[in-house]
Amino acid sequence: MDDLGWCPLPSCGSLATIEKDQGFGKCQHCAFIFCLDCKERHHPYKRCIINRLDLFDLISQDEKENIDHKNKLAETALNNIFFKYCAKYCPNSKCGIRIQKIQSGCTKMQCPRCYHHFCWVCLHDAKGLKHYKENPDCEIEDGRLQPEAITPQLKEKHLMEGEDYVNLKFCARCPHCNAVNEKRTRKNALDCRKCHKTFCYICNKPIKGLEHYSGKSLCHVESDFYADF
Numbered sequence: 622m623d624d625l626g627w628c629p630l631p632s633c634g635s636l637a638t639i640e641k642d643q644g645f646g647k648c649q650h651c652a653f654i655f656c657l658d659c660k661e662r663h664h665p666y667k668r669c670i671i672n673r674l675d676l677f678d679l680i681s682q683d684e685k686e687n688i689d690h691k692n693k694l695a696e697t698a699l700n701n702i703f704f705k706y707c708a709k710y711c712p713n714s715k716c717g718i719r720i721q722k723i724q725s726g727c728t729k730m731q732c733p734r735c736y737h738h739f740c741w742v743c744l745h746d747a748k749g750l751k752h753y754k755e756n757p758d759c760e761i762e763d764g765r766l767q768p769e770a771i772t773p774q775l776k777e778k779h780l781m782e783g784e785d786y787v788n789l790k791f792c793a794r795c796p797h798c799n800a801v802n803e804k805r806t807r808k809n810a811l812d813c814r815k816c817h818k819t820f821c822y823i824c825n826k827p828i829k830g831l832e833h834y835s836g837k838s839l840c841h842v843e844s845d846f847y848a849d850f
């Protein structure tokens with residue numbers, strides 16, 4: 622026999638059939654299909670709003686301090702990467718200010734302070750196009766440029782594990798041990814950093830292996846967290 626419950630629509634309130642495993646209920650009178658947790662319209666493949674730690678302030682003072690601390694470390698690490706890989710010093714010895722490359726594509730740079738013209742790739746003087754004719758490796762349109770900003774690739778290469786910013790919006794609480802975990806990749810199966818057990822980021826249920834994502838599952842194995850948080 623199916624479980625029974627009540628339709629959450631205030632205008633209705635009739636008997637509803639509850640699909641516990643699937644996480645939704647269906648009103649027998651008005652046919653409204655609703656999420657068992659938030660009581661809003663059923664939202665397959667999407668995280669339930671009640672699991673959003675950022676919206677409901679569901680974290681303790683300790684957890685908050687821990688995240689603040691991690692974010693301070695992340696800021697230092699990201700600053701280091703930025704000034705090592707995305708910025709250079711003006712090669713004019715009388716100047717030497719730190720310059721961020723802003724025009725994408727072109728490697729012909731002019732210092733905003735001393736107006737010195739130089740090549741971003743080799744840092745030699747480069748006023749006209751002569752430098753690039755003589756040094757084709759420094760070509761003006763060069764795909765090997767330093768990035769203007771920190772790219773995911775730079776992060777992957779130079780950030781240590783867990784050194785990136787923690788965004789509460791993409792955090793979930795482990796249903797096994799209650800620890801706060803971050804979603805860092807497209808994968809929705811998260812291994813808890815504390816108890817090392819697995820749970821699903823979308824439905825927040827304990828899972829074993831990837832079986833959870835096969836068949837009639839209402840959770841995708843991967844999702845873009847900007848769309849499906």
Ligand SMILES: [Zn+2]
Nearest residue numbers: 628633648651
């Ligand atoms: Zn109803």
Ligand SMILES: [Zn+2]
Nearest residue numbers: 656658659669
């Ligand atoms: Zn919901």
Ligand SMILES: [Zn+2]
Nearest residue numbers: 711716732735
């Ligand atoms: Zn300069």
Ligand SMILES: [Zn+2]
Nearest residue numbers: 740742743759
């Ligand atoms: Zn050059």
Ligand SMILES: [Zn+2]
Nearest residue numbers: 795798813816
């Ligand atoms: Zn855990």
Ligand SMILES: [Zn+2]
Nearest residue numbers: 821823824840
């Ligand atoms: Zn799930």
